[in-house]
Amino acid sequence: MRSSAVTVPVIVTALVLAVTTVPVRASTDPFERYAGQELLWGSCAFTPQPDALPAECALMTVPRDWAAPDAGRDLVVSVSRVAASGEHAGSVLLNPGGPGVQGTSLPGALAALQPELHQGRALIGMDPRGTGQEGGTEPEACEVPADRLSQRTDLDARDRSAGSIAEHLKLPRAVAEACQSDALTPFLTTWQTAHDMELLRMLLGESTLDYMGYSYGTWLGAKYASLFPRSAGKMVLDSSVDFQGRLQAAFEAWPQINQRMFEGSFVPWMTRQFPEVGATPAEAAVNWERAREFFVSAGTVPDNFDGIFTGMGNPLRWVLGALVFVLGVRGANGEIETTVTGSGLAARLDAAARAEFGVPLASLTPVVLANVLADYPEDYEYFPQTRYAVACGDQPTRSAAWYRRLSDRQGPRFPLFGWQYGLSEPCAFWSDAPRQELSVLPAEVVGRVLVVQAELDPQTGYEQGRSAVRAAPGVSLVSVADSPFHGQYAFEGNPCVDGMVNVFLLRNSRPGDVTCPGVPLPNETEVHPVPGPVRGAPVLTTAVAHPSLAALREAVRTKIGDAGPSMR
Template sequence: MPPSRLFRSTTAAAAAATAALALLISGCSSGGPSPGGAAPGRSTEAGAGRPASDGSPLEPLPAVVPTALRPYYDQRLSWHDCGVAGFQCATMKAPLDYDKPDPGTDLKLAVARKKATGPGPRIGSLLVNPGGPGGSAIDYLQQYAPQPAAVRARYDMVAMDPRGVARSEPVECLTDRQMDHFTQIDTTPDTPAEVGKLVTAYRNFAEGCEARSGKLLPHVSTIEAARDMDILRAVLGDQKLTYVGASYGTFLGATYAGLFPTRSGRLVLDGATDPSLDSRTVNLEQTAGFNTAFTAFATDCVKRQDCPLGTKSAADAGRQLSALFKKLDTHPVPTGQDRKLTESLATTGVIAAMYDEGAWSLLRTAIAQAKDGNGRALLALSDSYYERSASGHYANQMYANPAVNCLDLPAPFTSPDQVRAALPAFRKASPVFGDNFAWNALNCAYWPVKPTGTARRIPAKGAAPIVVVGTTRDPATPYAWAKGLAAQLSSATLLTYVGDGHTAYGRGSDCIDTAINTFLLEGTPPAKNKRCT
């Protein structure tokens, strides 16, 4: 059961999933989140028929730092060795409540950096965020995001786990055993009893978060995280923020630009989200985005002799996958563990592979094995998506994710009846995933904290040039969202990758990488409407 609206970078999500599955398929031991995009028959790239937003714009904060916040901006970080080669770590203080800062309730936010290596003069600090919400920026920096040598040479590479995430006062909700049960709940309920079990699961999840993290839950919004980033910019000694954000990290970066346009430097927003969309539209369009990705996978699959979904057509492959899910709904298959592969876990495993076309061959093998009664490989994909370790421990991403999402926007649905009414639209968006994604979108209905945010356009007037990157067949952040964000931001340039997968920077396109590196190093954005393959 992936939480609703999970936006995370391909590198952070799919690399781990692909590695885990590769180990299993080779015979070795391995030692939410929400899906969506444009409806079938409608190009995600064109965004045809998409309603314009009438949301009010996000207004900038006053340029002068309030006196009550001055101590946070004036603090000095004490850096120490992280234990990871070349990295230093520190702890930064931020107010729990920006409206009522109180040193007695301050949050301690984890920061890491790798100083510029040279040659060439240092430009400043480059902050990175992999998305989620809930992804650890520090893990991302240390494991996957060293950036090209030319960029490393000129920037201190910096990451901060946002409030509520990983090392920064993490939101906690369930025990590992409870989370195992939660991920196996049926998210395509066929009877009133199954609907009741799903609602109970959402209520229990929310109650667990309130019991373990109640004080923090009202204060993990994207606006508050963006304000934390401005404190970090100041304590690092930078006049303007330089930033590369992926997936949800684009919403965080755009929010920063909207709040602090005059302090925004070179921002790269890759795999962009559209902040002007309400939560129901976001979920529906993301559903179709995964359908677009699955159609691309299926089209490739049916051309191959080893396709486990037949060789007729992409539509037929979708029907065969749906049949497999339906079979698993009533007859889960063994995995070699004490957990069987259920329909919900299998669906999550397929979703994980949609983030990166490099995982397609492994997904074909995993589906074939599941059809033969061996669910081990699809379970491995699902576990990596949930960040479940081999020991059975879950990272906190799946707890931080709904905590942020349910605070940022009002719930898309407030009752099972509303989900039932929306099922035809979700099924049209994705015959394979529609029911699953619609019911997943019910999770915020039972959240213990009322939302503080709303859908808003972000013009960020006065900001320096911003590069927005969109991939035409992106499953998690449909291309129409990149076009929407680029149209809102007054200084944005849209850079397009024509291809598959989620996000584009550092994924093999020399055209994309050169354009972004040039922008970061020289401040020159790519040409208007530049497209890369």
Template sequence: MSRRIRVRTSPVAAVAAALALTLALSGCVPWFLPQESPSTSTPTGEQVGDALDPFYSQVLRWKDCGDGLQCTTATAPLDWTEPGAGDIDLALVRHPAIGGKRVGSLLVNPGGPGGSGYDFVKDSLDYATDKKLQAGFDIVGFDPRGVGRSTAVACYEPAQMDEYLYGLTAAPRGTDAWIQELETAAADFGSACAENTGALLGHVDTESAARDLDLLRAVLGDKKLNYLGYSYGTFLGATYAELFPDKVGRLALDGALDPSTSNFDVTRVQAQGFESALRAYLADCLSSSKCPFTGTVDQAMNTIGALLASVDASPIAAKDGRKLGSNALLTAIIYPLYQATAWTYLSDMFESVMAGEADYAFQFADQYNGRNKDGTYADNSTEAFMAINCVDYAYNDDPATMRAQAAEIEAAAPTIGRYMTFGDIGCANWPHAFTGERREIRAEGAAPILVVGTTNDPATPYVWAKNLAAQLDSGHLVTYEGEGHTAYNKSNDCVNNVVDDYLLSGKVPASDPRC
């Protein structure tokens, strides 16, 4: 029985690279002047106090890093409450505006948490933004604190990470002995993260990252923030708006999280979302001639449930010696569900597992987890994902509470829910406890903020976009009626035009266009 799956809100950059996935408006007066992309930055020069002035007054020097991109590194305080206690590096990459009428910088975050905005722009620029935005903005990708090329969280060597992600437990799922095995694994992982990361581990929370975002805005020379955030990136953007409402320029938040949602509710609603996406995949699959399933959608869901139970009891060996358990298989199922264009690959994967083969499933699970073919890991996304989530939410590993919550999750998602339960174990005894409060974000006084939601988004279900748009005092909901995780630049012209018009010209829909 494999360890519990860790569902990320957005591996969109990995999906783009690995799977090759392919209105009445009210006007606003622009507050920018078109300009060329400079080779060095000119900070805004705003007054921030003596302790923060060295950070806000730093000059960025861009250097060529190939393919028309430029790279640099900024410095931020390790601890925003004590700026003199040390600093960290933040890695940036930009694609300078190509249209001759530069609006300014557009900072982009792909989600996760733990996703590399640097790699997102470097490797998947045309997936992150369309040509209209590339013409008008310097597209700036950045690795948040704890992530990738920035000062990063570090925990395990590759072999240890394999065991942490793919290792099998000896005790039956849900038993006290099973819980103890997971608690031991979580404690060992947390201890390794604390030892190998140091003080940074206690300062990778989203509020600190949002303060970094304001620093980047200022040193890039932008009076206000232009920002495109996907999935978890919407929470980062909304947190920024709450902290700095007067600095909000144009924030487009696609695939929104509800900031007030608890860790348990995130898991429950995500389980429902992926179950719904799985049913949508099956409805499409069963209408084709090359589907590995037969019968009705309900019958096919039962087949998938039986398949998960089968590998839970008797894991399938892969050629490299790893064994495919239920949670590794669920990771392989979830990965292609992020985009409907990957459903044909999902059919191929199901067919191989039903034939007793594990390698195709591991290929998907490895892509989701950033594992290379040679057993190394391409990035620290899993470590950063855990570290950020552990300090962003409250957790409770009381067995009675977890079992009650597990029953709710299984009721909400009868096929896959049981493999998404007991998630509090991973963070309940993390070296740095959650100290904040999960609450609604209003961002009073902020300029209009665009919130995009997809009606059958499995990772960030549509209800969260509706909730965030309603919470924000200046939120404007844009609905995409379709499948998949996030909508901009991967759905239809209606969504793309609304987002482009907003980011480039400040126009917001008079009402939800229901794209």
């Protein structure tokens, strides 16, 4: 606010200036303009998942740029809450990851899945800036005309010819240029969203804000605690990136961690559930290549086929992969009109076939599936703007030449996705430098941080979380042996993990570094150990409880798993 002008007699001007004139300065507190607003709670735009508890929602006004709150047009962020069922003892902000996944429906689901946590804590959700309003406005997107993209339907990153590589690079270059041309992109970063979180803490009236973040949400939570260490309460970082290092490193590790999970866990599971794909993992691996050849011959883009088997961080993706695998083997065997029946997974296979392929399982033959998987280019393609604004805008990026060399190195070792990833990363063509620097977790916060990490997670590799813990002495790590799934707390039905987290959040008792046993894979009753980076047997051997609210668990875990380096 500026002071009004005052007329001063000329004779005393010098004296007045010497005694009273002090420059009127604007407030240096960026929150001052926004902290006085009231959150008006009401109905939410989204439809809750069956069995989820009802939430209430509000809109929060934030500046476009927290570094210059008076410049530019304000933004609106949607938030939600499910009040504690008992006496209120604080709030827990939840984030499902991404970058760019909407989170306002998460509190209602988590409240139903974890009533013990819900009893004393209000659960808070947020659709981060750039993600729109869940159930209402769509997320921001980068629009790319089809003529900027390759029109070839035979793109195969295994083809290392100059023409193939040039065609592959069209997509990441076009996405980077489209996203950077949008004026909002520089403000869809972790630094900005962390400030939105701090404003939300103020408006909730909490002295500190507890936090539960999955996947990218671990990076967001750690950076919030770094920027606002006095405001950060207890932090649970589930399926973590290396929040002390580079965010982009989590994506660069996808070829390695997906190959490990695919060969060590998924393919052996397929031989147990669907012996027709092979009696041994080695035989199944050969038949997977035959399935690939069948679908490619029927018009499926080879890269797209490989993509079906990457980022398989939840049971739904395993079921989809199983369908494609089995029908591909049958197609390769000439059984082009057969369907999948008789499996203990039949109900889940049918649900997946209807949801993802538009036909019931009884009608899904190799020929039908091949037609569904065939690539038909659209006039325009839309790519998640927040995903690239964060991944490429938080920190300095690598060059296209660096990523090309990465592809050359990773391809021979991790052929499932290694050839493809280094040729598909838009950050390779990102030219804008970060506007703010993100610091590492300060020592005063580490005693309030708990990391939960699955051994075979194909989306945020175990080594990422372990590296962060080693670089932040004092942070605790709960490892989950033999688990290939992304997002552990509340969604696996694992009493060891859930108990560790709940005791930490509710009773202020943080475990040390411990290992929990995994839970059986879909349609199995025992855990099949897989060699991996977790050393030693689990220290806790609590029996695995049969998970209740299974449909809700799977729906939310699928939402959390909707993140990764793929762009379609």
